[in-house]
Amino acid sequence: MKLHHLRLTGIGPFAGTIDIDLAALGASGMFLLEGPTGSGKSTIVDAIVYALYGHVAGSATSGDRIRSQFAAPTEPSVVDLVFETGSGIYRVRRRPEFQRAKKRGTGTTKEQAKAVLWRIGSPQLIPAVIADTAGGGADVQALATRIDEVGREIQRAVGLTREQFTQTVLLPQNEFARFLRAGTGERQQVLQRVFGTEIYADVEKQLEEMRKTAKRQVDAATGTLGRALARYVEATGVDEEHATALQEAAAALRLEPLATLADEHLEAAAARAQEAHGHAETAAAAEQAARTAADATDAARKRIDRRRELDTLAARLETERPAIDSARTALRRDEAARPVVALLQRRDRASTQAGEAIEQLAQQASTTREEHPELVDLLGPAAHAAAADQQLAAAADEATSAAGALADLVALETALPTRGKELADRREALTASATALETLIQQAAARPAEREQLVADRARERTAAAALGDARLAQRTAEEQRRAATAAVAQKKAVDTAKDRASRTLATAKDFAETEAELRRRRFAGIAAELAVDLADGEACPVCGALEHPDRADQSEDAVSPEQVEEAEQRRKTAESEQAGAEQAHALAAQELTRLQDAAGELTAEAAEQAVTAATQNLRTARDAEAKAAELDATITRHDEESARLDRRREQDALAVERERTALTGLEQTLEADHAKVTEARGEHESLAARRRGHLATARAATGLREALRRRTEAEQRAAELATEAEQALATADLAPETQAGATGEDDLSADGPARTTDEQARAAVLEEDERHRLARLLETRTVEESRLSDGLAEEGIAGTTASDEARERADAARTAATEKLTAARAAAREAADLAARRGAVAERGREARAALATASAQVETVSAEAGVVVRVADLATGRSADGERVQLSTYVLMWRLDAVVQAANARLALFSGSDLELLRDTGRRGARKTGLDLLVMDRRTDQVRVPETLSGGETFFVSLALALGLADIVTGEAGGVRMETLFIDEGFGSLDPETLETVVREIGRLAEHGRTIGIVSHVGDMKAQIAEQIHVRRGADERSHVTITA
Structure with a gap:
């Protein structure tokens, strides 16, 4: 991973915007970030971590330090970083949350944090991207715009978590020695977090749960x-x-x-x-x-009963045969007579309808004769019905045509009163519109004066609002002075407390120095006795060289040992260190008090509060004036729009009034012409509608006579046709009553064949519905019973069965015996x-x-069997097994990782210390329990194993640096071979003597020779002469920090 460019706006002590070209600074492989304590060097390191992960570098550092206290409330803070990994070039911009002034009203509101990540297509685009001139497109692609999405994309691109990053790329202030001197639990947490070995602890928990489950x-x-x-x-x-x-x-x-x-x-x-x-x-x-x-005897008994039942049915059917034959004859005659009777009924109805039609025609003619006798005269005799029909049709058509010719004129006549009323109403509306137009003209004439007053009011408010900028500045200055004055009160107490502590630590240091001097004096006085303890006859005295020692000095009871002197010296150094720290804390507290008093403008807290109140009131007055001026701008705009609308409306209304006058003149002329046309067409009649109604009445009368004539003709024809059909049906019906043969034995027949059936005979042959249904059901029942008789006689065994009483008795006896056997x-x-x-x-x-x-x-x-395996594996993973060293799985993995880190650290430590010091993993006991994660230091100068707490300040630094670099090497290897081309070291180089400092810097420079860029954060003056490229951070008189770059 390589860092190209960093831009900060409103971050930490940097009020404005600073740009740092990290690529140019790293051209030689190493650069120095230097400045006084508290100037903001570590803030730059924190900003890089914040840009990538949304949190600062140091684990003990608050994220609130990112936003500058000098940033205006309405101005956001921004961190902008361009970096490169194996997967591409990226630009990330983060803005922390802050409280900004509300856009409306007073007070503040929270502005949420934001983050955006872009991918840059090629290195050539980096200058344009930094200058914000690259634009969008495929070469600069926005990958994420939400904080969580940005975090995931950067994690994927960099390949390291924040904890791994701060152990490999940015080594924060106060974090070096922390890992070296950490307790077992803390070091275990760091290793677990950096190497991501939480999974092994999870495996232990899972195996323990599996043991319980088993x-x-x-x-x-x-x-x-x-x-x-x-x-x-x-x-x-x-x-x-x-x-x-x-x-x-x-x-x-x-x-x-x-x-x-x-x-x-x-x-x-x-x-x-x-x-x-x-x-x-x-x-x-x-x-x-x-x-x-038993079933066989029961079946024989049932066949006897069945044959007796069928014999009874056959006898009854024979008795009922004459009645059945008579029913069949009656149904046959009914079937033959029904169509003949139906025809006779239609004939009678047609004859009746013909008489009714003749009567209706006579009544229609009588009614019509009063108004239209000429139409009745057209009827004539019945033989000329066709001619009368044609003449009536012609008369109806003539009257209908005459009525149709008058339809338009009747509608015109009907509309004349309504049109006259509408014309009068429009004349009245025209008068009202003209009056309203005059009022509108008067309103438009008064609007210019109203506008001049509004413009004057706006100018007055703008003049008052011009002081808004000065009021804001004054209010912000007053707020800053109030904060500084309030903080100065608390800081004064802190100065007094620091002064008291400095005095106490000075007295303590003097006491320990006097104690050390007294012990050294007493040890020197008894040095002869101390040397005599190891003298032996025949061995040379280390002082005089004699081989005999006749008069050895004896140790006194208050003899001082070297260990006591060394312990007193250590207490004195510790006390002096605490006294120096207390003095520095007092100086810093006093310096901060002076800064706060200067920032408060020598105002007391009460005076500063009054100044804030006055400035806030002035700001509120200016804001109100600004708001009123803006409101008057809108009012004038609305006034102008309303004036324009009134002018348009006046023009439109004037044009509409003129058009209406012209239209009404034309309508009056048209109405007069229509009155003349209707008068001429009406003639002698009361109205055109009455004249048209007369024509329509003539047409209806002719049509009514024609319809009555048609109905009479059709009824007479239908009656004649049905009378002929009925006569033919009666002649062929053969429905005369059947007679029985007389004493002579002759049938009732005429010489010419069957006798003609009369109307009465045909009607008499038709049965009533109930009787016909009764006879039909009787024949159906007869058919069913005859079928039942034949089917029963055809059943198996029935024909040969005897139905006598003796046979029934024998069958009953056999069935009883079989049933008794079945029950048993x-x-x-x-x-x-x-x-x-x-x-x-x-x-x-x-x-x-x-x-x-x-x-x-x-x-x-x-x-x-399965539980045995689970228990054995769980015991091994959780350190309960009797086999092995009883080491938990998670601890074993971390021991293995720590061995690799120690090996990598020793390679660098050999160069830093000249092979004097070597790190060891403690496999024995540190305290009360065995851990395997403690560290020791082998001092080759004395061949003694030391604990890290006994190292001097310089030794602690370069041992910690070697350990940190070794940890970085292992972490990058574990992260899939991630190459870290940029490394920041933020630690106390001031604890090194000049020779060791030169050695450490030279070794760090060797890291740069392999393609890395090393940034060293320090305030040590000797570093400036050894490193050419430098970032200088300085605080100004206003407490704001500034950056200059030497490259």
Whole structure:
């Protein structure tokens, strides 16, 4: 990953916009970010992390420091970063949330944080993108516009989390030594977070849950086995002795003996069931034979009853035969007479209708003669009906044509009064429109003076609103002075507290210095006795060289050991360090108090509050004037629009009045001409409508006579036709009454054939509906009973059956004997079947219970085997196993990762310390428990193993730096080989002596030789002479920071 360009606006102590070309600064491989403490160096580092991840770099740093306290309330803060990874070139812009002034009214409102990410198509576009002249298109593509989307896309592009990034690319202030000196728990959290090994802890939890689940499954399977065995004992009826044996086998989980015992009992039950089933089948066969014999005797008895029933039916049918023959004859005559009678009825109705038509024509002629006698004279005799019809049609057509010719004139005559009324109404409306037009002209003439007054009011408000800018500045200045004055009160207390602490720490440091001096004096006084302790005869004295030591010095009781002197020295150094820190804290607090007092303009908090109140009132007055001026702008615009609308309306109304006058003149002339035309056409008649009604009445009268004439002619023709058809039907009907042969034996026939049927004979042959239906049902019943008789005689065994009383008695005796045998056989079969069912049910329940027992046994066996594996793996992963070192899986993985980090760190530490120091992973005990994640330092100068807390300030720095660089190497390798071409180091180089500082800088420079760009954040003056490219950060008199670049 490579950083190209950073732009900050309103960030931290930087009030304005600063641009940092990181690509140009990194041309030589290394640059220095320098400036006094508190000037804003670390803010630049934080801004880079904030641009990428939305949070600052340091874990202990608040994200609130991103937005500048010098930024105006309405101005946003922006971080803009252009960077490059293996997947492309990107630009990200983030804006933190802030409180801005409301657009309407007073007070503030929250402006939400925003983020946008673009992909840049080629490196050549980077200058244009930085200058905001690249525009859009395919070469500059917006990838995400929401904060969560931007976060996901950057994570995908960079390949590192924020925690990994701050351990590999940006090494924040105060984070180096923290990892070196961290406790086991804190170091474990850092390693777990950086390497993403939370999954192994999750695996431990999952395996522990699986262990508990396996235990529950074994318990559940064992319980299921016990319940299955209880059901088996109950189902098979096992005796108490064998039930006890089964339960003991199940309790001991001896599954094979349990299965053998259960199978033996089940086989015995199955054999008993099979035996009972054989007995039941034999009894069922005997029952079936008895049932067959009983059915045969019952069938013989039923055939005798059936033959007796059929003989009775045949006798009744023979008795009813004469009545049936008479019914058939009556129905035949009815069928033949019905069409003849219907024709006679139509003939009679037609004759009646013809008479009615003649009467109606006479009545129509009598009525018409009063008004139109000429039409009645056209009728003439009946023989000339066709000619009369033609003459009446001609008269009706002539009258209709005359009425049609008058239709338009009648409509014109009818509309004349309405048209006269409408013309008068329009004349009256025209007068009102002319009056309204005059009023509109007067209103338009008064509007210019009204506009001049509005313009004057607007000019007055604009003059008052011109002071708005100054009022805003004054209000903002007053707010800043009030904040500074309020903070100065609290800061004064902090200065006093820091001063007291500096005095106390100075006294403490003096006391520890005097104690150290006294111990050194006493140790020097007893040094001879200390040397004499190790003297031995024959060995040279380290002072005089003598081999004999006759008069050795003795140690006094208050002798001082080297360890006591070293401990006193360490306490003195610690106290001096605390005193120096307290002095620096007091100086910084006093400096901050001076800054706040200057920022407050020497105002007290009360005076500053009054100034804010006055400035706020002035600002409110200016804003009100601005709002009123804007409102008057809108009022003048509306006034002008209304004036234009009135002018347009005046012109339109004047044109409409003139057009209406012209139109009314034309309408009056047309109305007079129509009056003359109607008068001429009316003539002697009352009106044209009355004249037209007369023509229409003549046409209706002619049409009515014509219709009556047509109906009479048609009725006479229909009556004649039906009379002829009726005469022919009667001549061929042959419906004369049938007579029985007389004493002479002759039929009632004339010499010329059958006699002609009369109207009365035909009507007499037709039956009433109820009688006809009764005779038809009688014949249908006869047919059904004859079919029933023939079908019954055709049934099997009926024809040869004798229906005598003796035969019935013999059949009854045989049926009684067969029924008694069947009852006995049925009872025996039921008893055998019940026994077989009971034993079969016992065997079936035994088989079901045995299957359930087998399933439960298999489940116990399977679950026990699986649970054993789970428990063994869980014990290994959670460190409970008796095998191995009892190390948890998550700790083991981190130990493996830490070994790799230590190995990579030692490669750099050998260069920093001249191979004097080497990092070790502590595999023994640090404190009370074994961890495997503690660090030790091997000091090759003394061949002693030291804890990190004993390192000096310089040693701590370069050991921590080596550890951080080693961690960065391993993390980038673990992140899929992510190449980090830019590295920032923000740490205290001031703790190094000049020689070590030169060595460390030289080693860092070697990192740059391999294509990396190294940015060093420091305020150490010696660094400026060693690094050419520099970013200078300085605070101005107004407390705002500024940036200059040397490249």
